[in-house]
Amino acid sequence: MAHKFRQSYQIINKQLIQWYPGHMAKGAKQMQQKLKGVDCIIEVHDARIPISGRNNDLHYSLLTAKPSILVLNKKDHIPEDLKPKILDTLKIQRNIPTQPTYFTNCKDQRCSGIKKIIPKAIQLIQDSNRFNRQTVKEHSIMIMGVPNVGKSSLINVLRNRHLNKKAASRVGAVAGITRSVLTKIKICEDPLIYLLDTPGILMPNIKNIEMGMKLALCSCFQDHLVGEENIADYLLYWLNKNQNFSYLETMGLEEPTDDITYALLSCARKYDKKIALKNYSDNVVEERPNLLAAANHFIKAFRTGEFGKVLLDNNYLKYGED
Ligand SMILES: Nc1nc2c(ncn2[C@@H]2O[C@H](COP(=O)(O)OP(=O)(O)OP(=O)(O)O)[C@@H](O)[C@H]2O)c(=O)[nH]1
Ligand SMILES: [Mg+2]
Structure with missing residues (x-):
């Protein structure tokens, strides 16, 4: 049976969504101040959304000032075969054409992308003129990115790899775990390398509501700020649009639906999720x-990952010449 699904996404109460919590602006200021003492920047983003949420002005002024590396983390969530297409798309789109890019999975110590980051950073630093820092022996690398993309996890895994030390930075499944620009975390002795962890304060660049909803799906905001039912509605829309009907079983549905209330009612029935409400009149x-x-x-x-590996930004994929 053919189903008719929404072809574009609309949200009724856009005004009610708060994308940016207050601590972001404060952290961005702290980060700007710390930048003078930094030799290289590692920009971390979620591989499921290599385009959405990136590229704002602050971003560019920071990234063009210092050598930088892009780390697309959580690669375990995306289809392996789309990686070359993502790189092609980024090459065409970005104004920093030479930014080296690695896909990583911080949950896997043997991840090949993770092994390449620090050697590349050392090379970039040695090739740069380091402006005011020529006489400084140590290398200082700042990690930045929007909330919950895995910045602290990356620091921990790099520290473990190069220094054989246990976790130094707190990690969490919800946005906003790291709250202040931390003091330096040593991750390597020779050469001496320090990493600066930053809270997820890079304000995501939300060009349209879909970009915002994709960031929300990847937990870059606290769910309640965007609204769980809004996020669920976007998820349903995206899955249907991409003919991914693996949600039927999870939601206890017989056939696809584009109606989020219907889907949620079915899910609540399947798992016996109930709420007791008191009627005060009687x-x-x-x-x-x-x-x-x-x-x-x-x-x-x-x-x-119950609905498989997904590239939420698949609508932006472009194909390069080489
Ligand atoms: N599947 C998967 N999960 C990851 C990966 N890296 C980190 N995570 C998880 O993502 C969540 C966020 O990780 P953090 O390292 O706290 O992220 P952060 O960017 O430091 O977050 P804030 O400090 O809140 O901005 C945690 O639940 C991690 O376990 C990865 O490569 N794959
Ligand atoms: Mg953190």
Whole structure:
């Protein structure tokens, strides 16, 4: 049976969404101040959204001032065969044509991308003129990126690899775990290399509502700021549009639907997610399907890879000449 799905995404209460929590602006200022003492920048982003949320003005002024490397982390969530196409797209799009780019999985110590980062950073630093820092022996590298992309995880895995030390920076599944620009974390003795962890304060560049919703799906915002049911609705829209119907089983559905309330009701029924509501006029407690719990269940299934490996930004893929 052919299904008709939404071809574009619209949201009713756009004004209610708060994309940026307050600590972002404060952190961005701290980061600008620390930049003078930095020799190289590692920009970390989520590989599922190599385009969405990147490239804002602050970003460019920072990245063009110092040598930089782009790390597309969480590569375990994207289809392996799309990696060359992502690199082609970035090559065509960006105004820093030579920015080396690596795909990483911080949950895998043997990840080949992780092995290449520090040697490349050392080479970039040695090839640069280091402006005011020629006489300084140590190398200082700043890690930056929007919230929850894996900056602290990357520091921990690099530290473990080059220094054989345990975790130094706190990691968490929700956005906003690292709250201040930390003091230096030593990750290598020879040459002496320090990393500066930064909180996810790079304000994402949200050109349209879909970019915002993709960032939300990747936990770059706290879910409640965007609204769990909004995020779930976008997820349903994206899966249908990409003919990915693996959600049917999770949501207890017989056939695809584009109606998020219908899907959440079915999920709440399947997992017996209920909420007790008291009617104050007659003091009767009534049980209703818990749509919020169902939305959380749906979003979590996506984030844990239940719907397979996905490139949320697949609509931006372009193909290069070489
Ligand atoms: N699947 C997968 N998960 C990852 C990877 N790297 C980090 N994570 C998870 O992503 C979440 C966020 O990681 P953090 O290292 O705290 O991210 P952050 O960028 O430092 O976040 P903030 O400090 O909040 O800005 C954690 O739950 C990590 O376990 C990866 O390569 N693959
Ligand atoms: Mg962090």
